[in-house]
Amino acid sequence: MDEEVLIEKCKQGDLMAYRMIYERYEQPFLRTAFRMLGRQQEAEDAVQDTFLKLYRGIHHYRSGTRFSSYIFRILINSCYDVLRKRSPEVSLDLGKAGHYHQPSNETRHSIKEAIAALPDQMRACFVLFAVEGFKQEEIAEVLEIKVGTVKATIHWAKAKLRTWLSASRKEEKE
């Protein structure tokens, strides 16, 4: 079914339409939320919260804007909400915005931890771009930032991950 038709049905409160939207976005949503939060339960909570917010705010959605960007924006904001509510100890593990938290020796075995250690917005940019295959323009819409900022952020994320990978290789040799 056409997405515009589905959205209209959602605006009329049709739960089946919400279900069809869920089926379309379930996997990219779960993956993105999981990469943002690192825990499946929290990722599921964020997806649930996204649908509740979508239900409450669907009347504010105007056709002409990309629905995928609109709904992913809600998801990313739900993830940010979860991260904000976390205790400082947990936040430290995933890195605070603006500060790259170098992964510890124990966590250097996996790229997943390296991505988790990126600052929040950088992680969102990188996951949407490199894992989910979003275009930079779409990411700019989702995160409500300039395309140039997205480009630079992805670039920095790659540089950090490259540094991590290089350090990891050196450690392996030693």
Next chain:
Amino acid sequence: MSCKELERYDRGEMDEAEFMRHAASCPICRQALQLDEEVTSWAKSLKQPIEAPHLWSRIEEVLLEERAEEQQLAQEPQVEKKKKSGRFSLRWRFLRIVPAAAALLIVVGIGVYFGLKSSAPSSGLLAEKALARVEKKEQEYMRAIKDLEKQALPQMADLNLDFVFLYRTRLETIDAQIEQCREALALNPANAHIRRYLIAALQEKKETLAEVLNLEDEGSKPRRSI
């Protein structure tokens, strides 16, 4: 070991094409490009499916709750309006009470039957948080019903006997449904389907009591005629 061109590239001061040309003659930057490719390829490998079999049930539960709240809010002003107009079709009520109660009884009966029948965990099971929310909602309904009962039941004595009979029958039917749901929930408290039927029954009871009160307020109640 580092290269100034690589630092420029990392700061975004050099575009990709220029950097590629430089990397062709610089082993450090060539290695950096190779690592970038590895990072990209690893990131793509993270695009794996994640299993969340009960997630839609949870979402649906929350959306249903939200819709019930909206409907409740939408109904409150309508009751006010009707009070003001003082024109409630009594005949219409007669016509709609019996089928509504019968339909609810059938729906609750089927729901409780299937709810009891399925002892294995199903998609209708409520998560702990959702269960707490639903229980809270039930308690709210119970409180509202208690308040309405205090006002409505004593006044029912003054209604036309036909109405007394109809409303009593309806309330007894709803009470039986509530009881049935509670018994089923005692066996399986997290069954979302039964919880939904219970909420529907509680809502129905609240509306019925509000109707009784509304009859009183309208001053349209017929005197005892039979």
